[in-house]
Amino acid sequence: MTVHKKEEIDLQDIKKMLLDQGYITDDSVAMSVYLSLRLNKPLLIEGPAGVGKTEIAKVMARALETDLIRLQCYEGLDATHALYEWNYQRQLLHLKMTEQSEQSIEEKEQTIFSDAFLMKRPLLQAITHHQKPVLLIDEIDRSDEEFESFLLEVLSDWQITIPETGTIKASHIPQVILTGNRTRELSDALRRRCMYLYIGYPDFEKEWMIVKTKLPGIESRLAEQITRFVQELRAMKLEKSPGIAETLDWAAALSALHIEYLDKAIIEQTLGLVIKDWKDTRQVQLSLSELMEKTGITSKLP
Amino acid sequence: MISRQTSLAKNIILFCRFLRTKGYAIGPPEENLLLLALAEINIGSKQEYQLAMRATLCKSQKELEQFDDLFRQFWKELDKAVDAKEKQVPEKKQEKPKPGPDASFRALQTWLHGNRNKDTEETATFSTRENLARKDFSNIPDDELYSLQQYLRTIARKLSVKANRRHEPSGKTRQPDLRRTLRKNLRRGGELLDIVYRRPKKNRMKLVILCDASRSMELYTAFLLQFLYAFQQVFNRVETFVFSTGLKRITSQLKQQEFSDTKKILGTEKLGWSGGTRIGACLADFVREYADNLLDKKTIVIILSDGWDTGDPHEIAGALSAIHNKSKKIIWLNPLAGHSGYQPDTAGMQAALPYIDVLAAAHNADSLKKLGNWL
Numbered sequence: 001m002t003v004h005k006k007e008e009i010d011l012q013d014i015k016k017m018l019l020d021q022g023y024i025t026d027d028s029v030a031m032s033v034y035l036s037l038r039l040n041k042p043l044l045i046e047g048p049a050g051v052g053k054t055e056i057a058k059v060m061a062r063a064l065e066t067d068l069i070r071l072q073c074y075e076g077l078d079a080t081h082a083l084y085e086w087n088y089q090r091q092l093l094h095l096k097m098t099e100q101s102e103q104s105i106e107e108k109e110q111t112i113f114s115d116a117f118l119m120k121r122p123l124l125q126a127i128t129h130h131q132k133p134v135l136l137i138d139e140i141d142r143s144d145e146e147f148e149s150f151l152l153e154v155l156s157d158w159q160i161t162i163p164e165t166g167t168i169k170a171s172h173i174p175q176v177i178l179t180g181n182r183t184r185e186l187s188d189a190l191r192r193r194c195m196y197l198y199i200g201y202p203d204f205e206k207e208w209m210i211v212k213t214k215l216p217g218i219e220s221r222l223a224e225q226i227t228r229f230v231q232e233l234r235a236m237k238l239e240k241s242p243g244i245a246e247t248l249d250w251a252a253a254l255s256a257l258h259i260e261y262l263d264k265a266i267i268e269q270t271l272g273l274v275i276k277d278w279k280d281t282r283q284v285q286l287s288l289s290e291l292m293e294k295t296g297i298t299s300k301l302p
Numbered sequence: 303m304i305s306r307q308t309s310l311a312k313n314i315i316l317f318c319r320f321l322r323t324k325g326y327a328i329g330p331p332e333e334n335l336l337l338l339a340l341a342e343i344n345i346g347s348k349q350e351y352q353l354a355m356r357a358t359l360c361k362s363q364k365e366l367e368q369f370d371d372l373f374r375q376f377w378k379e380l381d382k383a384v385d386a387k388e389k390q391v392p393e394k395k396q397e398k399p400k401p402g403p404d405a406s407f408r409a410l411q412t413w414l415h416g417n418r419n420k421d422t423e424e425t426a427t428f429s430t431r432e433n434l435a436r437k438d439f440s441n442i443p444d445d446e447l448y449s450l451q452q453y454l455r456t457i458a459r460k461l462s463v464k465a466n467r468r469h470e471p472s473g474k475t476r477q478p479d480l481r482r483t484l485r486k487n488l489r490r491g492g493e494l495l496d497i498v499y500r501r502p503k504k505n506r507m508k509l510v511i512l513c514d515a516s517r518s519m520e521l522y523t524a525f526l527l528q529f530l531y532a533f534q535q536v537f538n539r540v541e542t543f544v545f546s547t548g549l550k551r552i553t554s555q556l557k558q559q560e561f562s563d564t565k566k567i568l569g570t571e572k573l574g575w576s577g578g579t580r581i582g583a584c585l586a587d588f589v590r591e592y593a594d595n596l597l598d599k600k601t602i603v604i605i606l607s608d609g610w611d612t613g614d615p616h617e618i619a620g621a622l623s624a625i626h627n628k629s630k631k632i633i634w635l636n637p638l639a640g641h642s643g644y645q646p647d648t649a650g651m652q653a654a655l656p657y658i659d660v661l662a663a664a665h666n667a668d669s670l671k672k673l674g675n676w677l
Contacts, residue, residue, distance in 0.1 A: 011343065011344075011350070027349065027353055028353050028356060028357065031343075031350070031353035031354055031356075031357050032357040034342075035339050035342060035343075035354060035357050035358065036357075038339075038342045039335065039338055039339060039342070041335070046363060088495075088496075088497055089495050089496070092493070092494065092495060096493075145539070182363075182594070182595060183594070183595070184595060185595045185596065188327065188361075191361040191362065192327065192331070192332075192361060194361075195335075195357055195358060196357075196360050196361045196362065196365075196366070197357070198363045198366050
């Protein structure tokens with residue numbers, strides 16, 4: 001059924017689906033998503049924070065009409081958190097409760113090492129899912145190298161061995177998306193196993209479109225000013241450049257306050273929505289007049 | 303027009319080969335994937351064709367950025383190659399051009415090779431101080447070189463064993479911590495509900511090596527690299543850069559080759575070996591390009607340089623303070639420090655001193671032996 005559906009999807013469908021989700025982007029993104037679906041290759045997406053890497057997984061899940069299973073990576077993440085764990089507390093309680101029963105040790109063992117006592121973590125969930133799921137492995141660069149090599153193994157074999165019960169082979173090979181912020185260099189082996197996509201900050205037109213699509217009620221002029229201003233901020237080489245999420249937050253806030261255009265006072269008061277680092281804040285405040293001149297925002301005289 | 307004369311698959315393989323000369327890691331699996339991908343798209347659209355190639359062949363941001371240019375360059379040359387063949391014909395005779403793809407391929411192939419040389423010439427003119435003179439190791443006798451190598455390898459092996467024991471890695475990642483488990487469960491009447499685990503502490507140190515490759519330093523650089531790579535299994539990761547007038551990452555080259563080739567790598571890399579060294583600028587380059595990705599609090603940075611800098615000492619200070627903040631430790635190896643009466647009084651060294659954790663000599667095998675203590 002799923003396979004049949006997949007056959008029908010072509011590049012235009014992907015473009016349309018991305019658009020329907022309010023995801024405005026360029027053709028290279030659509031092509032990568034499309035080929036990753038068609039060739040069933042994992043897609044590795046890198047780019048700065050807040051440009052919508054995770055969104056792609058959601059779009060894919062919708063394209064395949066399936067579930068999204070997410071594995072959030074962090075430093076120290078290991079196989080037990082990603083794969084499975086036995087529910088020890090339940091096992092112990094169960095043994096305690098059946099202490100008086102006539103069951104033999106073998107029978108008891110069989111009971112406590114059964115599915116009911118197995119806590120499935122995302123990777124095992126993805127492998128045993130009833131249909132082909134989308135598996136999002138978020139921020140893979142935050143996990144350590146050991147986990148990366150473990151993941152490589154899973155991604156190539158698609159089977160997991162649980163010593164107590166045996167080997168589980170994937171019934172449907174999941175559609176995998178990995179994202180990274182480039183906080184750590186990923187291994188070449190992982191790169192070679194995946195298709196690669198880099199998503200950078202959008203240019204002015206694209207970002208303006210995004211703001212207007214996500215916030216249909218916004219004043220056109222305000223949207224333009226906000227976008228221009230954020231674009232200039234990104235050119236400043238700050239510690240933490242604002243992402244699209246910040247632009248949208250800012251636009252939503254100003255729109256909710258019924259502000260029609262930017263001026264110096266408003267920017268100063270609401271800068272915290274866009275700039276989230278004190279050094280950056282200071283730098284922006286110092287060059288605010290220059291920034292406003294560049295973006296064509298006239299400072300209103302009192 | 304091209305497709306009529308040469309097969310598409312052949313052109314694609316040729317293009318892959320071209321990308322490989324530009325440093326793209328493309329092997330048969332990638333070529334295969336690309337051909338599969340092309341079956342999925344509308345091949346008549348040049349845009350889709352280019353996008354599909356981009357999506358399947360690029361594996362990093364840098365490769366993505368360069369791709370469009372390379373693509374244009376290649377297909378333009380392919381057109382030219384076809385044209386060239388047609389133009390040659392009237393010179394020969396009034397015969398009709400024979401539709402053999404060989405001529406165009408040959409033209410393309412010579413361009414592939416020819417262009418590679420041209421590229422390096424272009425970069426050579428980029429800096430006036432860059433000097434492409436082939437490096438010469440002949441000033442040490444070969445027999446001595448060999449015994450020194452042997453000795454270095456012995457020291458390195460000893461040190462690596464020592465370091466391994468200190469950190470006690472273990473194959474088992476999950477062992478119950480009995481003491482903590484009992485203590486934690488006492489409050490529940492001694493029934494073991496929560497099991498506390500421990501795992502062996504791992505040595506997760508990483509190493510970034512920045513080597514001065516100017517003429518005065520080349521010998522020291524070669525030996526230090528050999529020494530450090532001999533015990534690289536102790537480290538989680540070793541990254542190596544060389545610099546003189548520019549910065550260059552040579553990690554992957556070193557991984558692939560034996561030390562005898564390391565000399566070749568250092569000798570043939572076109573960095574302008576004998577030009578003046580711009581330590582500050584190169585370190586600043588490192589901070590800008592790599593520091594975020596490669597440095598963390600588990601990383602030791604080793605800089606090997608004599609501190610003779612032709613640039614601005616403030617630049618050294620700025621870059622080193624950034625590296626210092628991000629890494630565990632900076633070890634500066636200065637071969638001159640091995641001579642008695644050495645004072646770090648060059649402007650570059652003076653600027654660097656506040657940020658260095660260890661300043662040591664690295665002029666002979668004995669001083670390298672000491673290096674193990676600081677790692």
